[in-house]
Amino acid sequence: MPAETDTAPDADVRRAARVAAEDHLRALVGRDDATLREDQWTAIEALAVDRRRVLVVQRTGWGKSAVYFVATLLLRAEGAGPTVIVSPLLALMRNQIAAAERAGIRAVTINSTNIEDWSRIENAIHAGEVDVLLVSPERLNNPAFRDNVLPRLADEAGLLVVDEAHCISDWGHDFRPDYRRIRTMLADLRDGIPVLATTATANARVTRDVAEQLGTSVLVLRGSLDRESLHLAVVRLRTAEQRLGWLADHLDDLDGSGIVYCLTVAQTQEIADFLRARGHTVAAYSGQTETAEREALEADLAAGRVKALVATSALGMGFDATLGFVVNVGAPSSPVAYYQQVGRAGRGTDHATVVLLPATEDRDIWHYFASLAFPPEQQVRQVLDVLAGSERPLGTPALETYVDLGRSRLEMMLKVLDVDGAVRRVPGGWESTGADWAYDRDRYARVREAREREQQAMLDYLGTDRCRMWFLRDQLDDPDAVECGRCDNCGGTTVSASVSEQATEAAHERLARPGVVVEPRKMWPTALANLGIDLKGKIADQPSPGRAVARLTDLGYGQHLRDLFREGAPDGPVPVPLVQAVIEVLGDWRPQASGIAYVESARRATLTRDFAEGLARYLKIPVVARLAIVDESVAPGQGQANSAQRVAAVLRRYRLEGEVPSGPMLLLDDLVGTGWTLTLAARALRSGGATDVLPLTLGTES
Template sequence: MTESTSNAATIDADEFAIQAQRILTELTANPDAQFRDGQLESIRDLVVGKKRVLVVQRTGWGKSAVYFVATRMLRATGTGPSLIISPLLALMRDQIAAAERAGVRAASLNSSNVTEWDTVLDDLRAGNLDVLLVSPERLNNPQFRDEVLPRLLAFLGLIVVDEAHCISDWGHDFRPDYRRIGHILAELPGNTPVLATTATANSRVVTDVAEQLGQHTTVVRGELARDSLRLGVLPGLDASARIAWLSSHLGDFTGSGIIYTLTVSAAEDITRILRDQGHEVRSYTGRTDAEERAELEQQLKDNRIKALVATSALGMGFDKPDLGFVIHIGAPASAVAYYQQVGRAGRATDSADVLLLPGAEDQEIWNYFATASMPSQTDANAVLQALAEADGPLSVARLETLVGTKRTRLQLLLKTLEVEDAVTKIKGGYISTGRGWTYDQERYEKVAAVRAAEAQAMLDYESTRECRMEFLIRQLDDPDPKPCGRCDNCAGAWWSAEISDENRQATAGTLHRIGLPIDPRSTWPSGMANIGVPLKGRIPAEELAAEGRAIARLSDLGQGQTLRSFLAPDAPDAEVPAQIGKWCLEVLGQWDWEIRPEVVVSVPSARRPATVRSLAANLASAGRLIDGGQLLQVHDHGTPDVNSAFRVKDLYDAFVVPPEVEEAVAGKAVLLVDDEVVSRWTMAIGARLLRQAGATAVLPFALALRA
């Protein structure tokens, strides 16, 4: 990059402001753009003072402008690139787009672009990048930690810690991986500028984060009230009534928005019901792959859908300035977390609506997640003993079988043990450091007490008769809280609480209806050419699967319990029992397909061949369809426990369509069946092969969705 100045430290205040203003204009593409209070001062502290700065400002204030302008000015002095530690892929995508607008060359290393890492690292070494974005989890990737990070730290110009409240135990969204950042900062030269940013930190969190950043950290803190938001709470509805209300009134909300839920299954169920009732919505959860997330985010930004029904996976960093509304079906466990999520709305509009529909089950869900996130001495001892007795590193999957701890809890425990130096991650898995680990009862009791107080504050928010915005920003220790004059408590309810009988009946019917949709894959993972697979972009319409069906999720109550028992890893391979067969026919009978299938083809199964073949044969017989046989597997295709790019690589040439199957499917619609659907890539590849063989449509069908 080229700039007119050679050393920012020698520029007087006026010239510095002029150069910073020019870069801001390029960043925003707005010739009238002006710095907000605190922005230019923060940039000066970083570029000239080489300080450590913690910025606590409301969403939309422009924290990214600070680090991109600072990066441009630092790079002009000959410093190395900036390292931005950023928690979410959505945030990285938006930051890279913003960097390009500011003339900053940026790239990321994340789980969605594994195939591009070598190219990114080559560009970094060659000096072709101004900014590298990584997740906090990437800091402990063995290759990055051991090979890349030491060299990078030696010539960094700036470190940025985005969503810095995640560093603190007391923050509402503490993440163990963030605790590694403190070790990194301690190793930096004293004159390396550091910027930490957050919109959601109370005084306790601010103090904790500032201490971890180091002595003499400058804190820039502004008012947190959001004048554009109109807050409200609609209590007292059960689960079915909340969804019925949403279906009745979603169209009343201006523009497009986000509907937040507490669980993945709730997001998927609500999406299904709303779509059945004619609403253009999609689900967005931790199960949504990176490629789909990017596509869904863009659809929302372009107002091509009314809403994303999302878990907290859609949160920090998602940037749609004109987002019109945020609705919560179930309350987050913290008023601070709630403030952060509703802050997605109304950044660049005069008005945006925010409504909470709390549920009786909320506290039970909060307790579950709070318990799951806390480490256990018993679990830690079991992990450390298993590692000590092993001949080499153990993967998470292997540890799961040895210690009897569920995958999510085990992964959180391993992160805690890593940052506290009891285990380390190397290629192939985890090994013990031999240092042991002791449960810090006093610290975790204090954290639990803070969590309980946060949960009570959320309940108090639901029932308060005071201004809701004032209540929220008091939770964040805003220095000057005032009534907003807009919320339901200040100005009266601004929504209708009525629910039509039609919506009540339709919602109840859908909730109790058997069968779940299997959304087809629509886009190939990025970077496939880098690993030898010639697939890219959108899947062509002539190779695309149609929407499919499954009986239930394995995690569901009711049918899910029966399916989970039948399909358990240690259960025998057996023909589909009568009760499950009956459910299959119910699902097929209710399926509103555009094209009725004429042929049944099965996916070959190494684990449960009798189950899958009996399913295909029985469906063909009961539905008077042609049993077209099964695809031919020509080599092993691994497991679904890898990212999408490598899953597609494993599946790409694993199957072929035998001549007899090709003859059966030519010119016909096909029902493609399997026992379980996990990643949906097997169905995508199978559909592609069958469509290429002449099938007019391919409709996936499975007993269960693994969840």
């Protein structure tokens, strides 16, 4: 009897909490018949009643946001502080705030787009007027936020939520170093503050890694990752023209609105332009799209005002709408990343079609992104030595003058070093902490090997004759993975691979139209004085906008360029298809020039010389100058990773030779990377007497 008396109040508390939770859920979803599933209640009970740390690995659409919003309302009713939600994308924040408002939850966000509101929001939080604060992981190490806001939040928070928690793990497909700072916030939380981490895309290795970072006694709730509404299929088409033609022919056959995913920004623009020309209501969407336009496009897609957004993975985590299809033009580099993208479809609908149109160039793009992995130890040590020897903080533009790393890769490395305690972000840049740091070569090697296995698994997905949903679930280590009966291999989905001749011809005409504008550089890199170079501010002697035949990533001439510039490809004259494309570009552009200058190449000497001499014959103007290689110790492409290093390398490697006549000059190069070779060549030509410089190249890398 005493034992029953002791446990009765606890049982009563749990029953009362369950009743209140159901009421909150109905307000959240706007339906009087809504009820929590047992697995959802298990998570809510662990957070709001037992005050535990919980990791939820559940499929997209399972209702993870309902768990933390209902738990928030229960905790707030008990007098707890606000919930802090760490979310990776602004699109996710916008959807979550809208959902919170439906349940009467006062939700606000602090992110890079509303800095002017930070003080007002902080005051409202401390006054108890905010139930939910959503922040991006990047905010956690903003010096002002980290030093002034985060300590109070850690002390006052009633619940910490880490959404898309697979981003914590460098084993995951979407690792973000900023997420690792959550470990610091966890350590600073008061005892008894519950923590919820959620994800739909974590295999067993990532799940273990995230759980370990959450601390001891973490409750892991892992459910089935089947998406019963998804009907998966692969359609293999040989050429880019056929893939674009398939989209033009079949987009309207797909139910509702959806997403056409691409691997590069250039592809989103190219495909969207083609589909619009074929009468489809679509728009391009990427990380380069302005924030206001992104919000408008997301709203148009959710409301069905567009048939599709042609998007990169920037339209990804957290986008919440009822979509009838996802089509991937090109395969992501891992089955886990693919599962993440197809999960955008089939929410709130019983049937959604998912089609993958793989391309031979996918592996080239995977290789490029793989090249952005954590830098080798020598470059890391170089940055640490520079910071240790500096008397003041250094920003990334200044650090670029000391190490040959691109801006994004350098910033990623600094974030990892920050998490590891070797450097610290402060007002004005980064500084050394003086702490010892060890390069975890074995771990980085294992992560790289894991990425390579994922790429092979994606190729296996394309060729498998087994159930496709089983394959994806198996890659996510779902113990309940079974054949779905819905995909093309199970016989539950049939997707036509037919492409009309008219659509293929239209796609060919679009892809066969060469010509990309090459915009000039406008500003010199910051801190060139660190390299002994007296150049700064606005570039006064820049070239005019030029032309390239195509981008390396383009679907049409991009394949010719990838073959031409592939590692190990033999040197030789300009291939005939590219000669014809150059002539077509000149016909549209019609540049007027008195002479031709060209950039000499060590690896493709025949190509560049043939390019110049052939154009001289065609245009009937002379080759008068060249940017000649005078320092062969500077390797081709040296400094390519960042602007300051590239400017220094080009200045050492080349010198203008020849007589430059007064008048406009046509400047030829084979491939544009950073644009600094053209910039410095134009500067030399103008100094030599040219009145204008018009760049013309075979290709551009972006």
